[in-house]
Amino acid sequence: MSQPKNALLLIGSPRGDKSNSRVIGKFLIDKLEQKGLVSEEAFAIRSVYTREGTEKLLKSVDNADIVVLATPLYVDSFPSPMIRALELIHEHRKAAAPTKQQMLVAIMNSGFPEKQHMDIAFKIIRNFAQASNFKWGGEIRVGWGMALNSEPLNEKKSMTRKLTKGLSLAAANLSTGQPISKEAEESVSVLFLPLFVAKTMSGLFGNREWDTQAKKNYAKDKMRDRPYENNQ
Amino acid sequence: MKVVIFNGAKDGDFTLETIEKSIVDQLVKAGWEVEPIELRSTQIAPCLGCFGCWVKTPGTCVINDAGRETTRKAIQSDLMVWLTPITFGGYSSELKKALDRIIPILLPYFKVYHGQIHHQMRYERYPNLLVIGVQEPDTDYEETFVALAERNMLNFRPPAHVVSVFRRDKDPKTIPAFVGEQLKRVEVKS
Numbered sequence: 001m002s003q004p005k006n007a008l009l010l011i012g013s014p015r016g017d018k019s020n021s022r023v024i025g026k027f028l029i030d031k032l033e034q035k036g037l038v039s040e041e042a043f044a045i046r047s048v049y050t051r052e053g054t055e056k057l058l059k060s061v062d063n064a065d066i067v068v069l070a071t072p073l074y075v076d077s078f079p080s081p082m083i084r085a086l087e088l089i090h091e092h093r094k095a096a097a098p099t100k101q102q103m104l105v106a107i108m109n110s111g112f113p114e115k116q117h118m119d120i121a122f123k124i125i126r127n128f129a130q131a132s133n134f135k136w137g138g139e140i141r142v143g144w145g146m147a148l149n150s151e152p153l154n155e156k157k158s159m160t161r162k163l164t165k166g167l168s169l170a171a172a173n174l175s176t177g178q179p180i181s182k183e184a185e186e187s188v189s190v191l192f193l194p195l196f197v198a199k200t201m202s203g204l205f206g207n208r209e210w211d212t213q214a215k216k217n218y219a220k221d222k223m224r225d226r227p228y229e230n231n232q
Numbered sequence: 233m234k235v236v237i238f239n240g241a242k243d244g245d246f247t248l249e250t251i252e253k254s255i256v257d258q259l260v261k262a263g264w265e266v267e268p269i270e271l272r273s274t275q276i277a278p279c280l281g282c283f284g285c286w287v288k289t290p291g292t293c294v295i296n297d298a299g300r301e302t303t304r305k306a307i308q309s310d311l312m313v314w315l316t317p318i319t320f321g322g323y324s325s326e327l328k329k330a331l332d333r334i335i336p337i338l339l340p341y342f343k344v345y346h347g348q349i350h351h352q353m354r355y356e357r358y359p360n361l362l363v364i365g366v367q368e369p370d371t372d373y374e375e376t377f378v379a380l381a382e383r384n385m386l387n388f389r390p391p392a393h394v395v396s397v398f399r400r401d402k403d404p405k406t407i408p409a410f411v412g413e414q415l416k417r418v419e420v421k422s
Contacts, residue, residue, distance in 0.1 A: 015281045045278055072281065075331050076383045077322050081278050084325035112349045120321075120380045127320040127373055210340040213287040224339065226355055227291040228304040 001101050001135060001177035004065035007032050007039045010057070012071025012082030014045045020145045021109045025070030027153040027164065028107070028140070031171030032066070040064070044081040048088060057085065058092045066103045066137060066174055069125065072145065073110040077121050086125075090132045097133065104134035105170075105180065109145030113198035115189050117143075138180025140170060140188045144198055162187050235259055236309040236359075237268040238302065240316040240327025247366050247400050247407075248315050254411040255313060262420065267305060271326040274298050278329055285336035291354060292336060299333035307337050309359045311420060312390075314381075318365040318397070321376025331384075338387065346386055353389060361390040362418045369401035394418040 009029045013019035029039045040060050047053040061067055071078045078086075106125045108118045118141045129136050142148075142163065155164040166187030170180040214220040237255060241248035252268055259266050276299040284294035293299055306312050316327040323331065339352040363381040367374055374397045381395040394417045398410055 013281060014278050019281075074279065074281070075328070075335065075387065076380055077328065079278060079281065080325045080329035080332050083319065083322065083328050087319060087325055090320075114348050117348065120376060120383055123376045124320045124322040124380070127376060131320060131371070207341045210287060213283070214290070217288045219288055219290055222290045223286075224354065225291045228307045228337075229355065230308050230357055 001065075001103060004037060004103070004175065004177055006064050007037045007066040007068060007174075008060050008064035009039060009041045009068045009070060010061075010082075010085060011041070011043045012069060012078050012085070013043075014079055014081060015150075016043060016045075018150045019070075019072070020142075020148045020150055021070040021072050021107065023148055023150060023153060024109060024140070024142055024145070024163070024167070025068055025107050028068060028105075028167045028171055028174075031168055032175055035171060035175035037066070037175060044079070044085040048081050048084040054088055058089065061089055061092070062098070064102060065100070066105060067134065068105045068107060070107040071109070073108055073112075073118055073121055076117070077124060086128050086132075090128065093132045102134055103137035103174070103177075103179065104129040104132075105137040105140070105174065107140040107142070109142045109148075111144070111146045113144045115141045115143045136179060137174060138170065138185055140167065140180070140185065142188065233263070233311070234265045234309045235267070235311040235313060236302075236305045237266070237313040237315065238271060238306075238327055238330050239268060240271050240314070240324040240330070242317065242324065242326070243272060245317060245366070247398065247404065248317065250404050250407050251364060251366070251398065251411060252315060254408045255415070258408070258412060258415060259420065264311075264420075267309075269302060269305070269330075271330055274302070274330075276302065276329050276333060279332035279335070283340065286340035290336070293333055295333075299330065302330050303334045303336060306334055306359065307355060311418065312359045312361050314361070314363045316363075316365050318367045318371070318373050318377045321373035322380055323365075348386075350387055358388060358390050360418050360420075361385070361388065361393040362414055363393070363395045364414065365395075365397050367397050367399050369399060392419045 009025045011022045013021040047057040071082050110117050153160050166184045169184035256266050277295050316323045339354045341352045342349050343352045365377045396414050
């Protein structure tokens with residue numbers, strides 16, 4: 001693939017600017033910009049439900065040399081607006097074949113610490129890429145993404161050091177038209193603490209965190225309510 | 233006995249329409265109360281990822297639209313059916329918009345299940361689950377689709393479940409027998 005000039009960050013999270021998927025994708029895109037690429041940003045949820053939004057999204061996809069999908073994992077796959085975006089992009093490219101080689105990169109962020117939760121969702125994105133004539137540009141999988149707290153990634157913080165290192169490496173690969181290297185993929189997918197610790201912490205502190213949030217909403221004593229209990 | 237059918241077909245999908253009709257016919261004949269939901273014409277807003285259904289109004293989505301009703305119908309049924317065109321190995325956006333909104337049937341709390349972290353169950357009783365995907369003849373996404381649906385079962389943990397694929401190039405006349413077989417497998421007794 002020749003030297004890419006344009007990149008599109010397509011965000012699958014419905015949480016907009018507060019999304020951890022966007023935080024990760026934005027870091028990669030900023031690094032690509034530092035290497036001279038021009039970028040655009042689009043949110044699936046703001047694009048796929050109107051004709052204007054869809055047309056703008058498809059135009060941005062056509063224009064991009066690198067399309068970066070950044071999405072959370074919802075029910076073992078992606079949020080429905082992201083699937084809608086994939087359906088629309090596929091239909092568009094089936095109707096009019098792309099005029100240049102384009103690369104697709106996928107970033108996925110899961111609330112669970114184990115990266116295996118994302119295996120099937122990545123398979124689906126790879127299937128989409130192949131069916132829609134994109135060159136596969138590699139994957140970035142981030143477990144326990146909610147720990148990022150929607151804050152911009154900081155290269156100096158120990159918690160995000162491996163992630164930012166991997167993303168920087170990925171940007172270096174992509175900016176020369178190469179897919180993300182295994183070294184970069186492996187660096188980003190390393191949790192910032194051992195898996196068994198993360199699993200234990202999910203059970204202890206994660207569950208406590210849900211209660212804390214519920215308490216703020218005066219809902220702690222309702223956490224186990226069954227509003228749709230079977231009435232048979 | 234109640235069955236709710238989430239039909240994630242696009243407009244004009246004759247195969248899924250026929251599969252749904254066959255499920256309805258066979259279950260009505262068996263004395264079931266059947267409720268098919270055509271998702272493409274049902275106004276269900278996308279899940280906002282706000283976790284409000286877990287920490288603000290536990291068990292109920294904060295969005296007051298048809299998504300609440302589909303969730304209620306799902307948990308109060310004896311059998312839930314998901315119908316979808318296989319979309320790159322996954323579900324259609326129409327089916328997924330309903331599935332994203334049923335997460336309040338789970339608790340937010342984590343628990344290790346089958347060696348991995350999953351969410352805990354909110355209810356004592358869950359419906360059986362039948363998932364049918366229709367595959368285009370020029371694609372080969374069956375393995376991914378089955379793996380996705382089986383993975384969902386680790387989250388929703390139905391008492392019994394069946395995941396099946398019907399190829400669109402098969403003779404539509406075989407649909408009633410195909411449906412009958414799947415209903416039998418998911419322990420529906422006629």
